[in-house]
Amino acid sequence: xxxxxxxxxxxxxxxxxxxxxxxxxxxxxxxxxxxxxxxxxxxxxxxxxxxxxxxxxxxxxxxxxxxxxxxxxxxxxxxxxxxxxxxxxxxxxxxxxxxxxxxxxxxxxxxxxxxx
Amino acid sequence: xxxxxxxxxxxxxxxxxxxxxxxxxxxxxxxxxxxxxxxxxxxxxxxxxxxxxxxxxxxxxxxxxxxxxxxxxxxxxxxxxxxxxxxxxxxxxxxxxxxxxxxxxxxxxxxxx
Numbered sequence: 001x002x003x004x005x006x007x008x009x010x011x012x013x014x015x016x017x018x019x020x021x022x023x024x025x026x027x028x029x030x031x032x033x034x035x036x037x038x039x040x041x042x043x044x045x046x047x048x049x050x051x052x053x054x055x056x057x058x059x060x061x062x063x064x065x066x067x068x069x070x071x072x073x074x075x076x077x078x079x080x081x082x083x084x085x086x087x088x089x090x091x092x093x094x095x096x097x098x099x100x101x102x103x104x105x106x107x108x109x110x111x112x113x114x115x116x
Numbered sequence: 117x118x119x120x121x122x123x124x125x126x127x128x129x130x131x132x133x134x135x136x137x138x139x140x141x142x143x144x145x146x147x148x149x150x151x152x153x154x155x156x157x158x159x160x161x162x163x164x165x166x167x168x169x170x171x172x173x174x175x176x177x178x179x180x181x182x183x184x185x186x187x188x189x190x191x192x193x194x195x196x197x198x199x200x201x202x203x204x205x206x207x208x209x210x211x212x213x214x215x216x217x218x219x220x221x222x223x224x225x226x227x228x229x
Contacts, residue, residue: 032215034216034217042221042222043205043219043220043221043222044160044205044219045219046216046217046218049216091157093159093160095217097215103148103150103165103167104150104162104165105150105162105209105217107159107160107161108159109158109159110157110158110159112157
């Protein structure tokens with residue numbers, strides 16, 4: 001199946017700093033990628049849909065100015081958590097919309113963010 | 117939008133027994149229903165999926181059934197093994213252009229040796 005990578009796998013930062021997370025589709029072109037957040041013992045909650053070459057679509061309650069998404073190429077989407085606070089600590093997972101003709105949505109390995 | 121409910125939240129079974137996890141969805145336009153297994157700290161891994169034009173699908177010890185009329189779908193794991201222990205998520209995807217997945221709340225399955 002298709003491969004999605006994510007970097008970094010974990011990051012610890014101080015409160016008030018910004019953190020950038022990269023999501024790459026390694027063997028196919030992903031015009032659409034999805035960003036999820038998962039708190040401990042909870043489900044995956046969709047934060048936003050990232051569209052190549054256009055603005056991301058954010059879910060209700062997700063601050064677009066705090067969670068900046070850039071999808072500048074067909075294989076890379078980035079999520080920047082700006083002015084991070086301890087409550088932003090979570091597991092962030094990206095996924096790529098499957099190639100034409102496929103159904104499966106492939107997930108990246110996730111990024112664990114800890115804000116001190 | 118779509119709403120997916122999943123039960124139970126925790127499930128313990130003896131090794132060799134069967135496990136059943138159930139989900140309901142709200143949007144009749146949803147047409148694709150995957151099940152994911154997630155181990156602690158890892159990404160969700162697809163274990164089986166079903167499209168809305170199929171009522172049942174089986175892959176070795178894992179099966180999924182779908183009742184479109186009732187908007188129910190279920191995961192069945194037979195002959196459970198300790199390595200089946202994980203969190204399982206159901207999901208539903210609508211047929212819109214975004215093709216987003218909406219996840220259930222998850223089921224922590226524990227298989228006791």
